[in-house]
Amino acid sequence: MSKPEFHPVILAGGRGTRFWPLSRKKRAKQLLALDGKHTMMQQTVARLLPLAPAKNFMVITNEHLHAEIVRQVPKLDKKKILAEPAARNTAPAIGLAAFLLEGTHPNAVIGLFPSDHVIADAKHYRVTLLKGIAIAAAGENIVVLGIQPNRPETGYGYIEVEPGSNSGEAFSVRRFTEKPDAERAAAFLRAGNYFWNSGMFLWSAKTLANALREHLPNTAVILEKIAASFGTKKFAATFKKLYPKCENISVDYAVLEPRSAKGIGKSNLYCLPADFGWNDLGSWTALHEHHTAKTRPMHDNVIASDATFTLNAQGNYIHAPGKFVAAVGVNDLVVVETGDALLITTRAHAQDVGKIVKYLDEKKLHKLV
Amino acid sequence: MSKPEFHPVILAGGRGTRFWPLSRKKRAKQLLALDGKHTMMQQTVARLLPLAPAKNFMVITNEHLHAEIVRQVPKLDKKKILAEPAARNTAPAIGLAAFLLEGTHPNAVIGLFPSDHVIADAKHYRVTLLKGIAIAAAGENIVVLGIQPNRPETGYGYIEVEPGSNSGEAFSVRRFTEKPDAERAAAFLRAGNYFWNSGMFLWSAKTLANALREHLPNTAVILEKIAASFGTKKFAATFKKLYPKCENISVDYAVLEPRSAKGIGKSNLYCLPADFGWNDLGSWTALHEHHTAKTRPMHDNVIASDATFTLNAQGNYIHAPGKFVAAVGVNDLVVVETGDALLITTRAHAQDVGKIVKYLDEKKLHKLV
Numbered sequence: 249m250s251k252p253e254f255h256p257v258i259l260a261g262g263r264g265t266r267f268w269p270l271s272r273k274k275r276a277k278q279l280l281a282l283d284g285k286h287t288m289m290q291q292t293v294a295r296l297l298p299l300a301p302a303k304n305f306m307v308i309t310n311e312h313l314h315a316e317i318v319r320q321v322p323k324l325d326k327k328k329i330l331a332e333p334a335a336r337n338t339a340p341a342i343g344l345a346a347f348l349l350e351g352t353h354p355n356a357v358i359g360l361f362p363s364d365h366v367i368a369d370a371k372h373y374r375v376t377l378l379k380g381i382a383i384a385a386a387g388e389n390i391v392v393l394g395i396q397p398n399r400p401e402t403g404y405g406y407i408e409v410e411p412g413s414n415s416g417e418a419f420s421v422r423r424f425t426e427k428p429d430a431e432r433a434a435a436f437l438r439a440g441n442y443f444w445n446s447g448m449f450l451w452s453a454k455t456l457a458n459a460l461r462e463h464l465p466n467t468a469v470i471l472e473k474i475a476a477s478f479g480t481k482k483f484a485a486t487f488k489k490l491y492p493k494c495e496n497i498s499v500d501y502a503v504l505e506p507r508s509a510k511g512i513g514k515s516n517l518y519c520l521p522a523d524f525g526w527n528d529l530g531s532w533t534a535l536h537e538h539h540t541a542k543t544r545p546m547h548d549n550v551i552a553s554d555a556t557f558t559l560n561a562q563g564n565y566i567h568a569p570g571k572f573v574a575a576v577g578v579n580d581l582v583v584v585e586t587g588d589a590l591l592i593t594t595r596a597h598a599q600d601v602g603k604i605v606k607y608l609d610e611k612k613l614h615k616l617v
Numbered sequence: 618m619s620k621p622e623f624h625p626v627i628l629a630g631g632r633g634t635r636f637w638p639l640s641r642k643k644r645a646k647q648l649l650a651l652d653g654k655h656t657m658m659q660q661t662v663a664r665l666l667p668l669a670p671a672k673n674f675m676v677i678t679n680e681h682l683h684a685e686i687v688r689q690v691p692k693l694d695k696k697k698i699l700a701e702p703a704a705r706n707t708a709p710a711i712g713l714a715a716f717l718l719e720g721t722h723p724n725a726v727i728g729l730f731p732s733d734h735v736i737a738d739a740k741h742y743r744v745t746l747l748k749g750i751a752i753a754a755a756g757e758n759i760v761v762l763g764i765q766p767n768r769p770e771t772g773y774g775y776i777e778v779e780p781g782s783n784s785g786e787a788f789s790v791r792r793f794t795e796k797p798d799a800e801r802a803a804a805f806l807r808a809g810n811y812f813w814n815s816g817m818f819l820w821s822a823k824t825l826a827n828a829l830r831e832h833l834p835n836t837a838v839i840l841e842k843i844a845a846s847f848g849t850k851k852f853a854a855t856f857k858k859l860y861p862k863c864e865n866i867s868v869d870y871a872v873l874e875p876r877s878a879k880g881i882g883k884s885n886l887y888c889l890p891a892d893f894g895w896n897d898l899g900s901w902t903a904l905h906e907h908h909t910a911k912t913r914p915m916h917d918n919v920i921a922s923d924a925t926f927t928l929n930a931q932g933n934y935i936h937a938p939g940k941f942v943a944a945v946g947v948n949d950l951v952v953v954e955t956g957d958a959l960l961i962t963t964r965a966h967a968q969d970v971g972k973i974v975k976y977l978d979e980k981k982l983h984k985l986v
Contacts (some may be wrong), residue, residue: 537821
């Protein structure tokens with residue numbers, strides 16, 4: 249058997265309000281270099297390029313971010329960097345990739361990847377993906393990468409697996425759960441057979457196409473029409489006209505949950521444990537933790553600046569590139585300065601940043617969002 | 618008796634490190650508009666102009682600030698805005714004014730005024746000064762304006778007066794004290810016959826000239842030579858050459874303390890209680906208090922910005938003009954942003970700002986000081 253062909257589909261829509269004022273509608277989280285020199289979008293592509301030629305990549309984004317993405321990942325085929333005419337969540341996005349490939353490469357494995365996550369160990373990430381690709385290629389299997397939880401996180405969906413079912417390293421999936429409350433999250437952590445849903449999935453083009461025909465029949469018809477026009481002069485108009493008619497639904501809701509209801513043995517759903525230093529960097533607080541763990545800075549101060557003076561200051565995240573920053577007698581703050589805005593909050597309050605963006609939206613302060 | 622002629626001498630040297638990063642070597646506190654539209658220098662001149670014609674004013678500053686002061690107070694006589702070739706404290710500065718006037722206007726009253734204080738009630742300030750001018754003109758009297766203390770402040774010098782001696786509203790002065798420690802400051806406050814030394818003095822040109830001849834004879838000779846050259850082509854060179862040879866001493870040390878030692882009845886030293894809303898705005902904390910008392914802002918947040926969003930935030934002083942400022946879950950902070958620097962501290966730590974300037978001086982980061 250030849251090595252299965254691999255086609256990454258990168259999801260790069262999303263607004264990234266949680267990194268305001270750095271993230272904006274036209275400069276979402278995945279287009280920022282929050283973790284080093286390259287943006288998270290660029291890092292996502294660079295991590296996957298050893299597994300697939302550039303022409304295999306497809307990117308789904310929105311109109312606000314399209315031009316910047318084309319600029320950031322020049323190696324990729326521009327024709328396959330698509331701006332959704334309307335946000336329709338993950339099921340139509342990945343479905344379009346399935347129908348584009350099904351006719352010519354039915355056995356190609358499609359991988360769905362968020363573009364705004366950090367992976368510490370790219371090598372181990374690729375080793376894991378190759379295992380998942382093999383499982384996905386071996387039949388009508390659907391593979392989801394699951395992250396071993398280390399805290400009772402309430403911000404993620406969880407995957408419950410069948411204990412002891414991981415002969416091939418992947419567990420059989422019992423069910424997907426929505427974001428739990430604190431009590432249930434703690435119970436999941438204690439139980440030991442729950443993983444965080446990473447949002448990374450693997451399946452063959454024909455498995456995915458068939459799953460969409462089964463679970464989202466109307467949307468599947470629309471996507472087949474769009475896929476048929478790809479490469480023709482009519483594509484842009486067809487995409488713009490038909491895509492908004494797709495259901496606005498995640499692949500989790502549309503396919504994985506109903507599929508898991510069929511029961512183990514029939515669902516063909518597998519969870520492959522992923523242990524490559526995954527972090528979704530969901531807030532300034534998470535970014536602070538990520539940097540302190542990585543660089544172990546003095547007094548846990550993470551400061552982006554021209555130069556710095558600190559005195560009785562610890563646990564601060566300060567972003568003011570090009571400025572001299574002086575922090576005196578302050579702890580656990582998050583201060584982020586841009587050309588037009590200044591955020592001053594604490595690590596404990598950083599999740600409230602979304603409220604600022606909501607306020608700016610309401611006040612129609614468009615330049616600031 | 619005709620109304621005494623009045624000649625204000627404004628001291629506008631001084632570096633104002635306590636308002637870093639807004640205050641700099643070339644933009645000292647008195648040249649900032651910390652309290653409204655006009656700078657403290659401009660406010661000082663505007664407050665005094667109803668009492669004396671512009672040609673009577675003299676300003677002593679340093680070379681860093683000279684050009685900016687000339688720009689800020691265009692009504693004043695440029696020739697009388699002097700930049701000290703070397704900082705020599707208040708005695709030589711005020712002494713020069715005395716010798717300049719003594720020959721032609723021996724009975725003119727000279728007033729010494731810091732340029733970096735805030736006065737809430739300018740009208741009452743002028744009424745008080747007119748009283749002081751009359752006392753100073755009535756003989757060889759020296760009048761110092763004393764502020765009624767309302768807290769055991771350790772940052773000011775105190776004036777002890779003779780209780781019950783204020784028949785003419787001015788008390789006889791027993792002695793001047795240096796900045797006390799907390800215990801002594803509390804005792805002064807309880808005693809009731811202590812005033813803060815405002816640094817504002819009134820005396821006639823001949824009284825002051827004679828006092829300098831008596832207490833600082835060498836410096837008096839130098840200042841007489843400089844004064845003799847005023848208005849001639851030689852002045853600039855003479856001033857530059859001779860002024861640095863003056864003793865570096867305050868008028869308090871050089872004249873007032875030894876004078877008070879002569880005892881009441883002989884010293885001719887009077888303290889005129891001043892109750893016109895004096896504030897020396899000695900720190901960001903003091904400025905915050907000044908603004909909250911004046912404008913009673915919501916949740917005691919004083920924010921200079923383009924627009925603002927606050928949530929669970931109180932008691933903050935934030936200066937970021939032109940920016941949208943969002944403050945979430947933070948209390949009692951001082952955050953000041955300039956083109957090249959960002960200060961993040963607390964109201965309780967604002968007095969440590971001087972340590973930042975010291976660090977910048979040591980590191981020779983001249984652009985930042």
